[in-house]
Amino acid sequence: MIFLEASVFVTILVGFLAAIVKKNLLMKIVTMDVMSTGVVALFVVIATHSGLVTPIARGGAFDAAYADPVPQAVILTAIVIGLSIQTLMLVAAMKLARDNPTLETPEIDQKYL
C-alpha cells in the first residue's frame, strides 16, 4: 500500500518537473495530464484506506470494510474539469501551431511576451 501511495506522488512530481523541463508546448500539455492523472489516483488511493469493497449492500447486513465513496465521487468533478481544460489547451496549441509550427515554448514566449 505504501508502495502504491509513493508511486502516486512520484507520478505527480514527474508530471510537474516534466512540465518545466519539456520545451515543446504539446509535451507540456501532456505532462500536465500526467500530473492530473497522479492527483486523481491519489484520491482513489485515499478512498481505499478504509477498505477495498464497493459499498453496495446486496440485501441483508453489510459488514465488510468498504472503500470511502466520497473522494471517488468528488474526483469525478475534477476529472471533468481537467478534461475540459486539456481540450482548451490543445485547441489553443492548434491555433498557435499555424504561425509557430515548432511549438517551442521559449520561442513563443520570446515572440509574444
Add this chain to the structure above:
Amino acid sequence: MTELAIAWILLPFVAGLTLYLLPSLARGLTLAIALVSLCVGLGIAINQVNTAFVLLDSFGVSLSIDPLSGYFIVTNALVILAALLHTWQEGYKAFFYVLLCLLHGCANTVFISADFLSLYVNVEVLGIVVFLLIAYPRRDRPLWIGLRYLMVSNVAMLFYLMGVALVYQTNHTFAFSALMQAPPEAVALILMALLAKGAIFIGGLWLPQTNVVAAPVVAALLAGIVENAGVFSLARVSLLYSNIADIVRLFALASIFFGPIFALVADDVRRMLSFSTLGQLGWVIIAPPAAGLYALMHGLAKASLFLSVGELRHYRLSELRQEGLPRPVAIALMIAGYGIVGVPFLAGFPAKALTLSYLDPWQQGLLYGAGFLTATIYSKFLFLPRYPSKTLMPVGYSAATMVLLGGLFLANAAYMEAYGSGMSLLRAFLPPLVGWGLVALGVSRWESAWQGAWERLEHLLGMMLLLLLGLVGLAL
C-alpha cells in the same frame, strides 16, 4: 433564506446560458444580473448578515455568507456593471456577455463558499472563463498569454487538489474548518495554489504581461474581480487560523514591497499598474478583517485606471510625457490613483485606516513606508501634460468611470470613524506630497522596458516550486 441564496447563485449561470440562445437580450440581462447582485451585496454588507448553511448532507456544499463576502460581491457587481457600460456600444458579441455572466456567477460563488471543493470547482471555471476572455480577440498574442495563464492556473490547482486530498484523509471533510488538523504539507500545498492564483509576491508574476496584452476591459475585470476571487479565500482561511494568518501576512508584506518597487521602474503604464496591483493585493490580505473594504476600494480604483488607460493612444510613460493625454482621462487617472494612495475623501483613506488598525505597530510603520512608494508611482500621473480633448469621450467610458469613481467616493461610508482624528488626516497627506517631490526630483529616469526572464512560462512554474518549498518550511 437558503432558497433565495440558491436562486441568486444560479441566476447568472441560467442567464448566461439563456442569452446565448437569445443574443438580443445580452446586454439587458447582464445589466439586470449586475443590479441584482449589487442589491444583494449591499444588503449583506449593511445588515451585517452572518449565516452559514450546508446543502444536502454532511458531504454537501457548505456556504457561508458574512459582511466580508458582502463587500466582495458589491465589488464584483460594480466592476461587471462598469465593464458592461464600457462595452455597451462597442459591438461585442453575445458570447462576450455570456462570459461576463459566468465570470460574475463563479466569483459570487467563490465569495460565499466555505469548503475546499466548491472553491476548487468555481476557481477552475473562473480560470477557464478568464482564458476565453483574454483570448476573445482570437489573435495569437492574446491566445498565448491566455494559454500561459491557463497552464499556470491548472498546475496551481492540481497542487491545491493534492492538498485537499490530504485534508480529507485526516478529517473526512472538505470544510475550511478542517485545515488546522491537516498535515503541514497540505497547508503548504493549498496556500501555494491560492498565492499563485491570487497573484501575491512571486506567485503573481504572470499578472503584468497578462494585463498588458489583454483588452483594457478584460484587464479591468482581472483587477476588479478575478484577483479578488483569488485572495478572498486567503483572507477567509486567515480569519479562521491565527498561525496561517501569520504565514499569509509574511507573504503579504513581501508583496507590498515587491510590487511597487517594480512598478516604479516600469516604462509601460499597464505594467506599472499591474505591478502596483501585486502590492495592493498584499494590502488586501494583510489584515483579513479589513479585507472587504480594501478589496472594494482597490477593485473599483484599479478597474477605473485600466479602463482609462485603454483610452490612451500611447502606453509608454516616456511617450506620454511628450504627447500628453486628454484632460478627462488624466483627471480620472488622478482621482483613481490618489484613491489607492489613500488621500482623504476617497475610499482609500478609510480602507487604509481600517487595515492599519488591525496591525502591530512595527507592521503599521512598514506599511506607512510602503505608502510612500505607492504615492510616488501614482504621482507620475500629475506630471503628464494634458490637452483639452477635441471630441467628447465615448459615452460608455464616461458612464463606466462615473460608476467606478462614484463607488470609490461612496465607499467612504463604510468606515466614517477614520475621519475622527485630525492627526491621521494630516499623516495621510504626507505620502502624496513626498511622492510628488520625488517625481519632481526625477525618479522617472529609472524607468526602463526591462522585463525579467522570470515572467516566462517555465519560470512561472518554477516559482511555484520555490513558493511551495518556502511554505513547507514555514508550515513545519
